[in-house]
Amino acid sequence: MQCSPSLVLALSSLLGALGFLLLCLNLRAPSRYGKHQEKPGKPWARLPARCAWFLQELPSFLVPALLLALRSPPRLEPLGCRLLCCMFCAHYFHRTFIYSFFTRGRPFPLQILLFGILFCIYNGFLQGYYMIYCAQYPKDWFTDFRFTSGVLLFLFGMGINIHSDILLRQLRKPGDHTYKIPQGGLFTYVSGANFFGEIVEWFGYATATWSLPAFAFALFTLCFIGPRAYHHHRYYLRMFTDYPKSRKALIPFIF
Numbered sequence: 001m002q003c004s005p006s007l008v009l010a011l012s013s014l015l016g017a018l019g020f021l022l023l024c025l026n027l028r029a030p031s032r033y034g035k036h037q038e039k040p041g042k043p044w045a046r047l048p049a050r051c052a053w054f055l056q057e058l059p060s061f062l063v064p065a066l067l068l069a070l071r072s073p074p075r076l077e078p079l080g081c082r083l084l085c086c087m088f089c090a091h092y093f094h095r096t097f098i099y100s101f102f103t104r105g106r107p108f109p110l111q112i113l114l115f116g117i118l119f120c121i122y123n124g125f126l127q128g129y130y131m132i133y134c135a136q137y138p139k140d141w142f143t144d145f146r147f148t149s150g151v152l153l154f155l156f157g158m159g160i161n162i163h164s165d166i167l168l169r170q171l172r173k174p175g176d177h178t179y180k181i182p183q184g185g186l187f188t189y190v191s192g193a194n195f196f197g198e199i200v201e202w203f204g205y206a207t208a209t210w211s212l213p214a215f216a217f218a219l220f221t222l223c224f225i226g227p228r229a230y231h232h233h234r235y236y237l238r239m240f241t242d243y244p245k246s247r248k249a250l251i252p253f254i255f
């Protein structure tokens, strides 16, 4: 396989456009899973959350890993590959093999799961293909401000995301599917603390890699989970009369 800049441009543009489409759709109504799934649906139309999240997120880890393994001649030396291995794959290793294993979420709708799998194959391919076949960095990229600030942002966002997902999980005992008011960590300031962390993380990755596919994915993430945080916030205000009034939806003290 060779690097095709026009393929990268086309796939990145499509990813940005999908983000914009989802922004328009999700501002009106949130994607129907988790607390926004009005009816539980037929038993055959949903899958246990652990199984669903594992299947959905696996391609985001597996596709770049396979592309890297199948690359001939092997290309592990350039910075692009190491970045991909260390940052993108680390996130999806955690999401696939750790988050999925511990989640206490409600059963996941099969239809959304199928779209989710397709999305993760698409994005895993785009990010992996670009980093493994196209990315070129100067030798001193390690000392470039974009690299260092991007990596720090990525780690900061990932820390917030993982910590907030743990706080959410601790609200429930196994088998419990009720909703409670999240407390502690960044939830003190926003209802969508895990989403805030994830958005910061992908903008950090985009800054560190300074690549079109990574910026398109960061934008997609903002467009998809930004409105989701807003709908979570409205849900909490509706459900809990004692919900902290000073708490914002997504960005501490601002929105």
Ligand code: NDX
Pocket: 021, 022, 025, 031, 033, 034, 035, 049, 056, 103, 104, 105, 106, 112, 115, 116, 117, 119, 120, 161, 165, 168, 169, 171, 172, 177, 178, 179, 180, 181, 182, 194, 195, 198, 220, 221, 224, 225, 228
């Ligand atoms: N999966 C990213 N539509 C998505 C699945 C759906 O990883 O194309 C995007 C991802 C996909 C979507 C994915 C892409 C676009 C799709 C969409 C479906 C349709 C859409 C394909 C791939 C599409 C068309 C075809 C129209 C164009 O019971 P429960 O499950 O609610 O329990 C929750 C629990 N919890 C609480 N427990 C007690 N008390 C409370 N108050 C609680 N509040 C929540 O915590 C869960 O077990 C858990 C987390 O819930 P929630 O709702 O806060 O987060 P969730 O949305 O489930 O995300 C989980 C993590 C989180 O860290 C988030 O940042 C990350 O995954 N994520 C999620 C979605 C997308 C994404 C990251 C990204 O874009 N980077």
